[in-house]
Amino acid sequence: MLDADVEVDRREFxxxxxxxxxxxxxxxxxxxxxxxxxxxLEVIAGLVRPRRAMIxxxxxxxTATAPPRAAVPPWRRRVGLLRQDPGLFPHLSVRANxxxxxxxxxxxxxxxxxxxxxxxxxxLAAMPARLSGGQAHRVALGRLLLAxxxxxxxxxxxxxxxxxxxxxLTTLVRELVTARQVPSVLVAHELAxxxxxxxxxxxxxxxxxxxxxxxxxxxxxxxxxxxxxxxxYRGFVxxxxxxARGSRGGSRSGAAAGLVAGIHPDRIxxxxxxxxxxxxxxxxxxxxxxxxxxxxxxQVADETVTCRLAERPAPAGRELVVTALDPPWFGPDGTAAxxxxxxxxxxx
Amino acid sequence: xSVAIAGVVWLALLGPVIALLAHLSAGAIGSSLSAPxxxxxxxVSLESGAVTLAVLLLLGTPLAWLLARGALPFPRVWxxxxxxxxxxxxxxxxxxxxxxIGPFTPIGEGxxxxxxxxxxxxxxxxxxxxxxxxxxxxxxxxxxxxxVDPRMEQQxxxxxxxxxxxxxxxxxxxxxxxxxxxxxxxxxxAMGAFGAVIIVAYxxxxxxxxxxxxxxxxxxASALPFALVLLVVALPLPLAAYIWSARARRRRRG
Numbered sequence: 001m002l003d004a005d006v007e008v009d010r011r012e013f014x015x016x017x018x019x020x021x022x023x024x025x026x027x028x029x030x031x032x033x034x035x036x037x038x039x040x041l042e043v044i045a046g047l048v049r050p051r052r053a054m055i056x057x058x059x060x061x062x063t064a065t066a067p068p069r070a071a072v073p074p075w076r077r078r079v080g081l082l083r084q085d086p087g088l089f090p091h092l093s094v095r096a097n098x099x100x101x102x103x104x105x106x107x108x109x110x111x112x113x114x115x116x117x118x119x120x121x122x123x124l125a126a127m128p129a130r131l132s133g134g135q136a137h138r139v140a141l142g143r144l145l146l147a148x149x150x151x152x153x154x155x156x157x158x159x160x161x162x163x164x165x166x167x168x169l170t171t172l173v174r175e176l177v178t179a180r181q182v183p184s185v186l187v188a189h190e191l192a193x194x195x196x197x198x199x200x201x202x203x204x205x206x207x208x209x210x211x212x213x214x215x216x217x218x219x220x221x222x223x224x225x226x227x228x229x230x231x232x233y234r235g236f237v238x239x240x241x242x243x244a245r246g247s248r249g250g251s252r253s254g255a256a257a258g259l260v261a262g263i264h265p266d267r268i269x270x271x272x273x274x275x276x277x278x279x280x281x282x283x284x285x286x287x288x289x290x291x292x293x294x295x296x297x298x299q300v301a302d303e304t305v306t307c308r309l310a311e312r313p314a315p316a317g318r319e320l321v322v323t324a325l326d327p328p329w330f331g332p333d334g335t336a337a338x339x340x341x342x343x344x345x346x347x348x
Numbered sequence: 349x350s351v352a353i354a355g356v357v358w359l360a361l362l363g364p365v366i367a368l369l370a371h372l373s374a375g376a377i378g379s380s381l382s383a384p385x386x387x388x389x390x391x392v393s394l395e396s397g398a399v400t401l402a403v404l405l406l407l408g409t410p411l412a413w414l415l416a417r418g419a420l421p422f423p424r425v426w427x428x429x430x431x432x433x434x435x436x437x438x439x440x441x442x443x444x445x446x447x448x449i450g451p452f453t454p455i456g457e458g459x460x461x462x463x464x465x466x467x468x469x470x471x472x473x474x475x476x477x478x479x480x481x482x483x484x485x486x487x488x489x490x491x492x493x494x495x496v497d498p499r500m501e502q503q504x505x506x507x508x509x510x511x512x513x514x515x516x517x518x519x520x521x522x523x524x525x526x527x528x529x530x531x532x533x534x535x536x537x538a539m540g541a542f543g544a545v546i547i548v549a550y551x552x553x554x555x556x557x558x559x560x561x562x563x564x565x566x567x568x569a570s571a572l573p574f575a576l577v578l579l580v581v582a583l584p585l586p587l588a589a590y591i592w593s594a595r596a597r598r599r600r601r602g
Contacts, residue, residue: 047502074505087503090600091521100517101507127602147507 001059002151002183006043007052008036014051015039015207021151021183021200026174028186028198028215031230036207037187041153044185045081046074057183058150078103080149082157086140088128094139095124101147111146118142118172134165138172145176152177152184158193170196191219191231203227220326222262225334233262235305236330237280258332263324265295268307273323280305281321284314296320368579372572380562380573389558390577393539396470396554400477400538401531404485409527412489413519417498427490434483438543441479445548449475466548473549480541485534492526493519525593532586539582555581 005018015036021027029037042048044055046062049071055063062077064070088097098111115121118138128136137157144152154173158166174197177184188194194201195215202212210230211223222228225236239259261278272279282300289295296313298305298320307322314320331337359366380386411430413419420426433441449455449466459466466472496519504514520527542556550557555578563571 045502045506073510074502075508075510077506078508079506081503081506083499085497085499087497087500089500089504089518089522091596100504103508127600129600130602143507 002044002055002057002185004040004044004055005053006040006050006055008039008043008048008050010036010039010207013207015043017202017204017207017209019185019202019209019212021185023183024178024181025200026177026184026186026198027200027202028188028194029202029204030188030191030194031204033189035189035204037189037204038155040204041081041155041185041187044151045079045153046072046077047081060150078148078150079153080144080147080151081153081155082137082140082144083155084157084159086128086133086136086157088131088136088139088143090128092128093124094120094126094128094131097128097139098124098142098146100143103146103148111142114142114145117176133161134169137161137169141169141173141176145180149182152182154184154186154197156187156189156193159188159190166193167196173197195219203230205230219264220267220328221336222328223336225260225262225330228262228264228328228330231264232266233264233328235263235300235303236260237263237278237300237303237305237324239329259329259337261324261327261329263305263307263327265306265308267325267327268309269323269325270309270311270313270321271323272321277323277325278327279321279323281319284316284318284320286316287313298322365579368572368575371569372576376569377573377576380570381577389553389555389574390581392470392473392552393554393556393578394581396473396477397535397538399474400481401535403474403478404482404531404534408482408486409489412486412530413493415486415490416493416496430483430486433479434487438480438541439547440543442476442544442547445476445479445544449548468549468551470549470552473545473552473554476544476548477538477541480544481534481537484537485530488530488533489523489527492523492530495526496522525596528589528593529586532589535585536582539578 001023002019002021004020006015008015013036017036017040019027019029019040029040031037039048043050043053043063050063050065052065053063054066055061057077057079060072061070062072062079088094089100092100095111098115099108112121115124118141120135120138120142123131123135123139128139131139140157152173158169161169170193173184186194186197188197198215200212201215201218203210203218205226211218211227218227219231222231222233228236237260239261263278263280269276280298280300282298282305285297285299285304287294287296290308293308293310294312295306295308298307305324307324309322329337415423415426415430436444446467447453449459449472451457451460451465451467456466459471464471466475500522501514501518504518505511509517539554540556541554542560545554546557546560553561555574559571559574559578562574
């Protein structure tokens, strides 16, 4: 179990976080660049001194700023850190890199077996300069696993790699940390990467954990409007006046309730399906291909809403009706609100 | 065309060495070097050079590491200090050393209390050589340490290495080629040190002073063989360092 309750000062704000990761559990810290994610990992690794902290790992106190104080140095923490730069020692062969940790098994049996699992069995004699980016990351991962760390910290390790390689490596890490029952924390500023890895997602912004929970739950039920913005909701549409329901050009005096619906581009269906969510009617501002489908900008009331659709929608200038599937609602204070009755409609 | 221009510049740079080789005869070398005591300056130079290198390694390496890691307050001030010594003409260093460690100075008296003297002694020769070569070593070593990514050292620590093991297993091997080159340059400077040496350590003669006095007493021709000796003695270490660095870099490339 990794338990870290940390306060660390940064230039613009203080990072305050309390995370608990069970053995084999995979936590993703997701947030924009500069939110304090890496700082948090570096405090856990013992590389940055916190203002206040209580960090325990597998029953050992690593950092305690309150008496009895403790500050275990990095070399005795048994915490593995994987960064975007694999950080292989360039003067050592792949085999020597893998076996670098003093805790690494000297017989070589585990090394050979893990090298096989990682797909680098043929590269043991090679020097790091000869490796591709993906191979170097496999060696870096193997090196941490052979050092028998009690926790694995991943600081956007695969951010610089292409998508398919990223997927392969993320799956590999998932399988290995689960098999070895190591608590692991991934830092990511891309939601898809965090979701692909984690079984729990914590959203961090300006040093504060805004929400934590199952990845799908956090994305579908953001606790605040800010979380919604961070997880990809683009467009916040006020609830329409009940009296104006269904009417075109309807008044939005219903905004008196102050409620807004968060619209996620991926949770939109073409056509009016009032039973499934919020029906939006608006003028198409722009249409462009996106992946295998289409992305349209829609003017709904005063808001621009982005929606991704499987079929090509009406061209710019025409009217389009779509349904935002079961959108989250937010009150005037930005916190999640009880959603209004189904069948709500908002028109341009 | 560019090769031709580079060739002319290269030959011009090597001109003095070529001139030396062209003007030497086996007979002149034999008669100069077989004179009684002719090889004593060579021994003096080698001994003082070795002590100088030891001092630089011992004192200059930690300073270079601290400079490279930005571990000192006001780092620019520290660097400027090292640069000042580099920019001082050797002759001026010699003059100032007299005022600093001469027999009638507090430091000189301290040295005298240890029954030593920093004037016209082996110690004075070493001190003069250290001052002439130290900035070259410190700045070169600083660049070598700066080339080692601190994250690499962090990674080694997180894998379980204590700081001294990180130094031995990661920092020094990675900075090694650069350190060797810095040391080689410092060696060449120490062996050729003349300006400061002639003022504070006229005796015992090292090779540069031997060349100077021979030139003064018996003329150009008899000084030339000693120039060759100086070249032959000063070159192997830099050459070995160069070859070793090149091999280390090649090995890293796989």
